[in-house]
Amino acid sequence: MELNLILQTGCWIATLLLVLGMAFAFLRLLRGPSLPDRVVALDVIATMAIGVLALTSITTGQKMLLDVALAIAIITFLGTVALAISLEKGVFK
Amino acid sequence: MISVIVAALLVLGAGFMNLAGLGIFRMPDLFTRMHASTKGASLGVALLLIGSALHFQDLAVATKALITVTFIFLTAPVAAQMLGRAAYAKKVELWEGSIIDEGRGHIGASHVDGLEETEPETKKIIKT
Numbered sequence: 001m002e003l004n005l006i007l008q009t010g011c012w013i014a015t016l017l018l019v020l021g022m023a024f025a026f027l028r029l030l031r032g033p034s035l036p037d038r039v040v041a042l043d044v045i046a047t048m049a050i051g052v053l054a055l056t057s058i059t060t061g062q063k064m065l066l067d068v069a070l071a072i073a074i075i076t077f078l079g080t081v082a083l084a085i086s087l088e089k090g091v092f093k
Numbered sequence: 094m095i096s097v098i099v100a101a102l103l104v105l106g107a108g109f110m111n112l113a114g115l116g117i118f119r120m121p122d123l124f125t126r127m128h129a130s131t132k133g134a135s136l137g138v139a140l141l142l143i144g145s146a147l148h149f150q151d152l153a154v155a156t157k158a159l160i161t162v163t164f165i166f167l168t169a170p171v172a173a174q175m176l177g178r179a180a181y182a183k184k185v186e187l188w189e190g191s192i193i194d195e196g197r198g199h200i201g202a203s204h205v206d207g208l209e210e211t212e213p214e215t216k217k218i219i220k221t
Contacts, residue, residue, distance in 0.1 A: 003096070004096050007096040007100050009100065010104050013107070017104070017111040018110055021107075021114025024115050024117065024118035034185050036123055037126065040126060040173075043172065043176075044134050047113075047169075048114070050138050050141075051141045054142050054158075055107075055145075058148050063151065066145065069161055070161045070164070073161055077171075077172055080175075080176060081171070083176070084178075087180070088183070
């Protein structure tokens with residue numbers, strides 16, 4: 001599937017911006033002082049992965065990737081809520 | 094014509110997500126970081142998915158994108174609120190430039206120096 005020049009340029013710029021933001025979030029994941037910082041960084045990285053999937057579905061023409069995006073959204077929500085509950089109950093010191 | 098709109102939506106959404114990543118890296122405090130990341134990432138992913146739905150021009154794809162956007166808009170605030178409350182109850186430090194601390198005495202125990210610990214009513218809810 002071929003894209004025209006405007007859409008191709010837009011996809012390039014968007015991919016660049018997304019990867020830059022993901023790198024920032026990954027730096028926070030590495031050096032976050034507390035555990036909730038890391039959980040927030042993981043949440044943002046997963047949301048950015050959904051964005052990357054939407055972009056990839058446009059550039060490759062694969063509509064299936066949006067199903068994967070929905071699955072990632074559900075799993076991320078469950079993971080964040082589970083981590084928050086176990087933080088509040090004091091599972092992690 | 095539609096490709097211009099799609100490209101604009103993609104660049105705008107990716108810009109919002111880049112701002113969310115920048116905010117989570119540069120903000121001084123867990124709660125300000127959360128404030129930057131949740132809103133920016135939600136709006137960015139909504140714009141990206143609407144862009145892909147406009148690009149394909151297909152009812153199934155548009156429905157899937159709409160479901161994903163609705164799900165993210167419903168669940169991101171819930172997850173952020175639960176995580177923020179857990180972090181506050183675990184006495185994660187506020188930024189020293191914070192001017193208001195509305196959860197003091199309500200969530201967990203007070204963690205400001207020199208204040209005695211109070212026993213709030215919400216503590217029962219947190220412990221169960």
